[in-house]
Amino acid sequence: MPGGLEGPPGTQEHRGRLSSRRLAVLVRHLPHDGALARDLHGESADWTVTDHLLAHMADQLADANWMFATVNRDEDAEPMEFPSPFPRPGSAEGAAESPPPTATSAPDAADAAELARFFAS
Template identity: 55%
Template sequence: MDLLDWHRGRISARRLAVLIEHMPRDSAISHALHGDAAEWTVTDYLLAAAVDHLAAANWMFAAVNTDENADPPEAPIPVPRPGAPTPAAPEAPPPITPEPPTPHALAHFFS
């Protein structure tokens, strides 16, 4: 598909919007809009939660069953998730939203 078809009037703006909205997860537009979260599915989030719960359960078992004189085990670090700040890193700044192009700039780009 040629994006110039929209400029030439061969496809409607609605059809172009539908095509962009339903791009695959690994597309550049999906990464630009959602960052790393575009690659994560519900299954990935559930697997990360299961890993975190298992690590916490193992940590609790080890903490209860260690010798009184021994140092307690270190608490587990959760699996990093996209969009969530890491415990050691500061919160990310909000994304910059660019100004929409003017009709003149669109005509110049597609001509």
């Protein structure tokens, strides 16, 4: 293997052979919908561009249906309520239920001195 490292990538850390550069590369290439991304970004990590576009299309369809029904309703009928948008990650409703975690709110967050000691070894 290149660099004289034998075994799977995760095993070098336990043998003291994983460089900080290699660790940074491994972390940078973690999946966008993985556990780390979900922990850092909350529910928005699970949403792709396609999901956002589909939610927008659902909103547009609901608006168009509301407009059609409003224009074609009986004059004596009560007006229909405007449709609410499809909930998105980080929206006002979602933010009130569970605020996204921050680096300072994590009880086991590493401070600068601890990170310096880790990368120095």
